[in-house]
Structure formats: structure tokens, C-alpha cells
Amino acid sequence: MTHLLHTRGLTTDDLFQLWSSARLIKQRGAHHYRHLLTNHTIAHLFYEPSTRTAQSFHLACQHLGAISLLPSLANSAIHKGESLVDTALTFVAMGASTLTLRHPDRDSITTLASALPDHVHCINAGNGDDQHPTQALADLWTLDEAGIDWRRAKIAMIGDSRYSRVVHAWCDLLPTLGVRQLHLIAPANLCYQPTDDTLRIHHHTDIRAGITDCDVILCLRQQTERWPTELKTAPSRAYTCLQQADLLSAKPHVKLLHPGPVIRDHDMQGVLLDDPRCLVAKQVKHGVIMRMAILCWLYKIPLAHIQTPALHAQEPA
Numbered sequence: 001m002t003h004l005l006h007t008r009g010l011t012t013d014d015l016f017q018l019w020s021s022a023r024l025i026k027q028r029g030a031h032h033y034r035h036l037l038t039n040h041t042i043a044h045l046f047y048e049p050s051t052r053t054a055q056s057f058h059l060a061c062q063h064l065g066a067i068s069l070l071p072s073l074a075n076s077a078i079h080k081g082e083s084l085v086d087t088a089l090t091f092v093a094m095g096a097s098t099l100t101l102r103h104p105d106r107d108s109i110t111t112l113a114s115a116l117p118d119h120v121h122c123i124n125a126g127n128g129d130d131q132h133p134t135q136a137l138a139d140l141w142t143l144d145e146a147g148i149d150w151r152r153a154k155i156a157m158i159g160d161s162r163y164s165r166v167v168h169a170w171c172d173l174l175p176t177l178g179v180r181q182l183h184l185i186a187p188a189n190l191c192y193q194p195t196d197d198t199l200r201i202h203h204h205t206d207i208r209a210g211i212t213d214c215d216v217i218l219c220l221r222q223q224t225e226r227w228p229t230e231l232k233t234a235p236s237r238a239y240t241c242l243q244q245a246d247l248l249s250a251k252p253h254v255k256l257l258h259p260g261p262v263i264r265d266h267d268m269q270g271v272l273l274d275d276p277r278c279l280v281a282k283q284v285k286h287g288v289i290m291r292m293a294i295l296c297w298l299y300k301i302p303l304a305h306i307q308t309p310a311l312h313a314q315e316p317a
């Protein structure tokens with residue numbers, strides 16, 4: 001059975017298929033697809049706090065007509081000692097044909113995927129500091145929609161790239177899109193170093209130097225919940241907060257992103273959220289659409305062949 005556990009191994013074809021499905025849903029309107037997953041039950045198991053990922057999966061399932069279960073695990077039997085796999089199999093017994101999982105442990109997602117019966121899909125909604133594939137797919141589609149020229153784009157990331165699973169999922173996709181270099185701005189102990197050399201990493205500690213002539217800036221939250229104790233107490237706990245004035249160093253039409261939640265005046269100056277170059281709200285909107293596209297992809301539903309009333313009403317002759 002197909003799963004989406006990480007972004008490694010996704011091909012250009014996979015990306016373009018997902019993005020063209022997402023574009024169709026956006027053009028035609030999400031409400032036209034309510035018949036596609038009727039009679040399917042999808043459960044979202046979130047063992048860590050989440051606002052946008054959990055709710056956008058829930059909403060994506062509802063737009064596709066599925067029965068979407070978003071249980072509060074704070075009140076669930078996990079506090080009586082039930083294992084992740086046994087909790088998951090409980091939802092499978094109730095008829096779930098897809099499970100999404102957010103969990104603080106890296107290994108959780110492969111443990112779950114290998115324990116599921118063949119007919120059940122599994123989607124990684126964030127496993128520890130490892131991967132967050134659906135967020136990366138939504139973010140990169142947002143940039144593609146904004147007209148990024150992938151082969152020429154200069155991309156910078158400000159903040160804790162080392163413990164950000166969003167960054168790790170981006171980094172596995174960027175070479176597939178033709179991106180060869182990345183500028184990371186962070187103290188050395190918060191800077192990600194990929195294990196292979198498909199991306200050349202330029203490390204900076206100064207924001208203005210790092211974003212010079214950039215087309216894209218991804219700001220990040222400090223993932224303090226994943227930091228080892230020595231990092232929490234280290235004197236180098238300097239933070240990297242992008243200021244509006246810094247953007248003069250970047251290209252005039254730079255695209256500013258953040259996967260959320262944005263900690264105002266810590267990850268970026270609060271006013272930047274209202275800057276027309278800031279795509280944070282669009283990332284959220286696209287997050288719902290991309291999760292619909294991902295579900296259709298896993299269930300092998302070819303969206304291009306689905307007739308919708310909007311198709312005839314909206315498409316030019």
C-alpha cells in the first residue's frame with residue numbers, strides 16, 4: 001500500500017502530478033470534490049500539539065467527503081499505557097483506510113507503517129526532527145505558483161534549520177527541482193548539514209549577508225522542544241529574527257515564508273506578516289489544497305478526469 005513517509009525518492013513526475021492536482025482543485029474550488037472519498041474513514045493521530053497541520057488534514061478530508069476523525073489524544077487510552085500501534089489498529093478496526101501521524105519520535109512513522117494492514121495508507125504529519133513531507137510539498141508548490149525559477153533561485157533559511165523537520169523535507173526535494181545551493185543563517189549549533197552533497201550549503205551568521213540577492217527566505221521557529229539540554233543552556237542561544245529593514249539586502253520581490261506557528265518578533269518582525277511579499281497565509285491556504293491532492297494521489301484518483309460543474313463554468317472556451 002502506498003504511504004507518504006518522507007520526501008526522499010519523490011520524483012519530478014510525482015511533484016508535477018501533485019502540483020497539477022492542487023492547481024486543479026484551487027481553480028475549480030475544493031467544494032467540487034466532496035464525492036471522491038465518501039465512505040472512507042480517515043483518522044489523524046497527533047501526539048504533539050498542532051494547529052494548521054491537524055486542522056488542514058481534517059478539512060482536506062471533509063472537502064473530499066471522507067469521515068474525518070481528529071481525536072484528542074490527551075483524553076485517550078494512550079494515558080492508560082496503550083502503544084502507538086495498538087491505538088492505530090483500533091482506528092483501523094473502526095474502518096480507517098488512512099492514518100496520519102504526528103509524533104515526537106523519529107522512528108514512530110516507520111513503526112506504524114510496517115504494522116498496518118496492506119489496505120491502509122499512512123501519512124507522516126511530522127516525526128520528531130526528521131521530516132514533514134506535506135508541509136514541504138505545500139510550501140514548494142506555493143513558491144512554484146508564485147513563479148519561482150527553480151534553477152536560478154537563491155534560497156535562504158533563517159533560524160533553527162538543524163532541528164526543523166520542514167527544512168529536512170525541503171532539502172530532499174530541492175535538488176529534484178534543480179536547486180543546487182542553499183544559504184543557511186543560524187548559529188553553528190542550529191545549522192543543518194545534509195548527509196549527502198546534492199545541495200551545497202553556505203553557512204552564515206549574519207542575516208543581511210546571508211539573504212543578499214535572495215529570491216526566497218524561509219524563516220523558522222526555534223525547535224526548543226527538540227533541543228538537547230546542553231543547547232538549551234548554551235550561551236550561544238542567539239536567535240535570528242528577520243527585520244523589515246534587512247529585506248533591502250534581498251531581491252525587491254523576494255518571497256517570505258514560514259511554516260508556522262510564527263512567533264512574532266522572535267522568528268521575524270511582526271509587521272512582516274502584513275508585507276505583500278509574505279506568503280505565510282497562502283502557505284496555510286495551500287496546505288489544505290495540497291493535503292487534498294496528496295490524498296487523491298494515494299487513493300489513485302486521477303483528478304484531471306473528474307468532471308465538475310465548475311469545469312464548464314470556469315474554463316475558457
Ligand code: NCD
Pocket residue numbers: 052053126132135165166220221222259260261
Ligand atoms: C512545523 C512543525 O510542526 O514542524 N509547523 C507546522 O507543522 N506547520 C514547524 C514548527 O513547529 O515550527
